[in-house]
Amino acid sequence: MNKPIQPNSFRTGPDEQGMFGIFGGRFVAETLMPLILELQRHWEEARNDPQFKAELDALSTFYAGRPSKLYFAEGLTRHLGGAKVYFKREDLNHTGSHKINNCLGQILLAKRMGKKRIIAETGAGQHGVASATVAARFDLPCVVYMGATDVERQKPNVFRMKLLGAEVKPVSAGHGTLKDAMNEALRDWVTNVEDTYYLIGTAAGPHPYPEMVRDFQSVIGTEARAQILEQEGRLPDAIIAAVGGGSNAIGLFHPFLDDKDVRIIGVEAGGRGLEGIEHCASMNAGRPGVLHGNRTYLLQNEDGQILDGHSISAGLDYPGVGPEHSWLRDTGRVEYVPILDDEALDAFKLTTRVEGIIPALESAHAIAQVVKLAPTMDKDQIIVVNLSGRGDKDVHTVAGMMGMEI
Amino acid sequence: MTDTRIDRRMAKLKAEGRPALVTYFMGGDPNYDTSLKVMKALPKAGADIIELGMPFSDPMADGQAIQAAGLRALKGGQTLARTLEMARDFRKEDNETPIVLMGYYNPIYIYGVDRFLTDAKQAGIDGLIVVDLPPEMDNELCVPALNAGINFIRLATPTTDDKRLPKVLENTSGFVYYVSMTGITGSALADTAKVSDAVKRIKAHTDLPVCVGFGVKTAEQARTIGASADGVVVGTAIVNAIANVLGPNGEQTADPAESVATLVNGLAQGVRAARLETA
Numbered sequence: 001m002n003k004p005i006q007p008n009s010f011r012t013g014p015d016e017q018g019m020f021g022i023f024g025g026r027f028v029a030e031t032l033m034p035l036i037l038e039l040q041r042h043w044e045e046a047r048n049d050p051q052f053k054a055e056l057d058a059l060s061t062f063y064a065g066r067p068s069k070l071y072f073a074e075g076l077t078r079h080l081g082g083a084k085v086y087f088k089r090e091d092l093n094h095t096g097s098h099k100i101n102n103c104l105g106q107i108l109l110a111k112r113m114g115k116k117r118i119i120a121e122t123g124a125g126q127h128g129v130a131s132a133t134v135a136a137r138f139d140l141p142c143v144v145y146m147g148a149t150d151v152e153r154q155k156p157n158v159f160r161m162k163l164l165g166a167e168v169k170p171v172s173a174g175h176g177t178l179k180d181a182m183n184e185a186l187r188d189w190v191t192n193v194e195d196t197y198y199l200i201g202t203a204a205g206p207h208p209y210p211e212m213v214r215d216f217q218s219v220i221g222t223e224a225r226a227q228i229l230e231q232e233g234r235l236p237d238a239i240i241a242a243v244g245g246g247s248n249a250i251g252l253f254h255p256f257l258d259d260k261d262v263r264i265i266g267v268e269a270g271g272r273g274l275e276g277i278e279h280c281a282s283m284n285a286g287r288p289g290v291l292h293g294n295r296t297y298l299l300q301n302e303d304g305q306i307l308d309g310h311s312i313s314a315g316l317d318y319p320g321v322g323p324e325h326s327w328l329r330d331t332g333r334v335e336y337v338p339i340l341d342d343e344a345l346d347a348f349k350l351t352t353r354v355e356g357i358i359p360a361l362e363s364a365h366a367i368a369q370v371v372k373l374a375p376t377m378d379k380d381q382i383i384v385v386n387l388s389g390r391g392d393k394d395v396h397t398v399a400g401m402m403g404m405e406i
Numbered sequence: 407m408t409d410t411r412i413d414r415r416m417a418k419l420k421a422e423g424r425p426a427l428v429t430y431f432m433g434g435d436p437n438y439d440t441s442l443k444v445m446k447a448l449p450k451a452g453a454d455i456i457e458l459g460m461p462f463s464d465p466m467a468d469g470q471a472i473q474a475a476g477l478r479a480l481k482g483g484q485t486l487a488r489t490l491e492m493a494r495d496f497r498k499e500d501n502e503t504p505i506v507l508m509g510y511y512n513p514i515y516i517y518g519v520d521r522f523l524t525d526a527k528q529a530g531i532d533g534l535i536v537v538d539l540p541p542e543m544d545n546e547l548c549v550p551a552l553n554a555g556i557n558f559i560r561l562a563t564p565t566t567d568d569k570r571l572p573k574v575l576e577n578t579s580g581f582v583y584y585v586s587m588t589g590i591t592g593s594a595l596a597d598t599a600k601v602s603d604a605v606k607r608i609k610a611h612t613d614l615p616v617c618v619g620f621g622v623k624t625a626e627q628a629r630t631i632g633a634s635a636d637g638v639v640v641g642t643a644i645v646n647a648i649a650n651v652l653g654p655n656g657e658q659t660a661d662p663a664e665s666v667a668t669l670v671n672g673l674a675q676g677v678r679a680a681r682l683e684t685a
Contacts, residue, residue: 017542026542027511029467031563031588033540034570173473179464186466191589193565290512290538291464303485304516305463 010257010333013324018207018294020327026206028293031190040208042113047215052108059104063137064094066101066219070227070384075354076370083237083377085370087357087387088224088252097360097389098220098248099130099201105216107134110197117192118142120199121185123150123178123244124315124362125157126389127201132166142166145185148176150314157393175308178244178318182292202245203322206293210322217251224384225255232382238263238373241386242365243336244280244316246325248388257333265373266325267365269311270338280309281338282321283329296323312341312397313361315389343368345401348391360389361397410532410557411504412580415454416615416636425632427677428617429670430457430508430641432475433492434484435648436656441479443663444648445496449503451667452674456496457535457639460489460509467537469592475645478656486513486522490529497530506533506559506580511547519547523554533557533580541573548577561585562608564596571611581615581637582608586622592642595621595631602634625676632680640673 013020026036046052060066069092073085090098110118118135120142122128128144135142144161148170151158161168174180189198203213221239228236239256241249243266256262271279279285282297289298291306299307299319311317328334339347344361347368352358359367366385374383391398399406419426429448434441448456461476461484468476493505507526514522514536526534534551541548541560548558557580565588566574575582584604587596601618608616618631619639628638647669651660 026540027538028540029537029563030540030561030574031467031565031585033542034565034567174463183464183466187469187590190467191593193588290510290515292466293538295515298512300512300516302516303487304513305461305480306512307463 006331010328010331011254013327014207014211018211020324021330022288023296023323023326024207024210024294026293027290027295028206029190031193035193036206038113042109043208043212046109046112056105056108060101060219064100064104065092067223068092070224070231073355076351077374079350079354080371080374082374082379083381083383084379085374086228086236086382086384088220088384090220090248090386090388091357091359091363091390095130095133096392097126097130098217098251099127100133101219101251102201102213102216102247103130103134103199106199107138110140110199111138113197115197116140116195118197118199119145119185119188120201121145121178121181122201123147123181123317124313124360125150125154125161125393126315126360128166128168129157129160129164131199131201132161132164135166136164143188144168145171145181145188147178147181148172150177153397154314154393155396177308177314179306179308186292202247203250203324204245204292204294204296204320210294210324213247214250214254214324217247218254220248220251220386221253221255224252228382228384235259235262236382236384237377238265239384240265240267240366240369242267242316242362242388243321243325244269244318244362246322248386250322250324252386253334264334265369266334266336267369268336268338269313269316269365270340271310271312272341274338277307278310279338280311280316280318282319283326283336284338286319288326291320294323296320296326297329312344312401313365315360315362316365337369339365339368345398347371348398357387358391359387360391361394363388364391408555408557408579410555410580411502412455412506412532412557415504416581419454420636423681425635425677425680426454426617426637427452427628427674428455428457428619428637428639429453429644430459430639431644431648431666432459432461432472432479433489434461434479434482435475435645436478436652437482438484438488438492440658440662442492442495444666445492446499447663447667448670449500451670453670455504455506455637457506457508457641458489458493460486460507460513462510462513465510467590469590469642471592471642471645471649474649486517490525493529493531501530504532505530506535507531508535509537511536511538514547519550523550523556527554527556531556533559535559535561535583537561541576544577552577552579559583564588564604568607571608575612575614578614581617582612583639584608584616584618584635586618586620589620591620593621595623595627598630601631605634625672628673628676629680632677638677643669
């Protein structure tokens, strides 16, 4: 793969066609195309409307609890004996993860467009819960598509969605994970195109979703950048986040992309190792292809058939990744590394014991990379890691892995 | 105006004063040999144009019947290369019936667009329908296909309004495929009066033939839709005619080619009756 030319700024994408280099675009059926153009028009208007921003800011503050804290993880720092580790506490948001940032923005847009029904896909259930939450708050019916495998391993979140009034539709096609849920959500959208708003949970899909979701999630990085400057008087040496579709990661990374001295690391799900297909490391072991409306790195065979990956973390169990990450990978601005299931599980247990914080298994992947990196750095160096969600939803999975019953 | 088997066939049918019967089946379902037999049976049973489905693991615009057919084909070892081989095998006996490849972009992208177009042309392919390539992405495959002498058949849908229609029609050739409803393949047929209005609306913008698909399953529906459209596309019903003679473990309880031929015979009578009453 040829390296694209290094741009003057990494923060100007996408172009008018929704491309980040060769990645992104609008690969959708004609039925959806007029709607996607309409969405883009409304989004352009909304993002330039002070009233939209004011409404979103108020909800973020009083409903979601922003700004989230930047917490010096002293216990973990001491344990690792190297760089100072800070957690960006997205786990403290309402609904327990970063997903609410995007859902609040998109539900306001859906209302603005006069849509009467919300659909969403979910993997771990975090986005499903956040979607069901904002749908309840704004009194719109909500249908959440969720792979049957994920329904099984994320029972607490399924129940939460139902309590919030959403209808959870299990999808048994494929391996019954996030990819299959997204296919089914797209089929619903194409069928109910007139009145339905598709609330995509990650920075992927057809343009303008990758850009729009990134912008709603960039509040993470914008806050973190200001907070570390205030608390430490300088920028961090490294920032780290887990990448499934990649919305928490792009949200943290984007405001730092032009800070050349900040090393940026995205962590992919290495599953049981990259040798076979039991992982979800599309940027480490896949190649560019077209799925779900965009061109991006995908796990696929030599015939272009998409493969089902594997991760202990339902939120990372997706064979693709947001297109901007693919571009950041090829330009070399961001490093993407895999973390194995076992490494994530160790980081999960470690964080729980030394910090008294139970991280989501997704976030535990990012912390596992901190565990590797921090000891190799000096004590006056700084790492900021995105603690994208809390791990209460994962205790059943972890208990299972530890051979315990709860 | 291009000059492909599709153009010639459409011109001939127009002269005969009847709509075309366009038949879709999934290449390689449930295996290569059976599927080739199905393909060969189609024109003999009265199909005018063949849509040869290219299986894809994630068919976002398809209902359960075609999803399942694609999975059966992939399980049976079908690949894009094998689908092209099937067209080549078919052409040994039939050099007249137009073949349109239908599917999704990723397998073509991975095969390589230039290599694909060369091999498709050589295999006797006349047109392409690629569901996830709207006009906004024309440089990916549509323009190269036209340059290679292969029709790129665009889908127009109920959401394609008059403002957008010219953009959709701009690089379309062969025929326009009107999707009768907002939905996935295999859904129930839309209100036929609405479909007829939509066909008129599109024909006001183009001289190309307009074929209607999505939801057409019976000879009676083919006759009704064919009264106003230049062609009627049937897909899910044909795929079901194969699935219906497969047992739970994929064993054939009857001959799939015969099952398909019986259905297509009826549909062919439907399109041949389409203009009789209105004439």
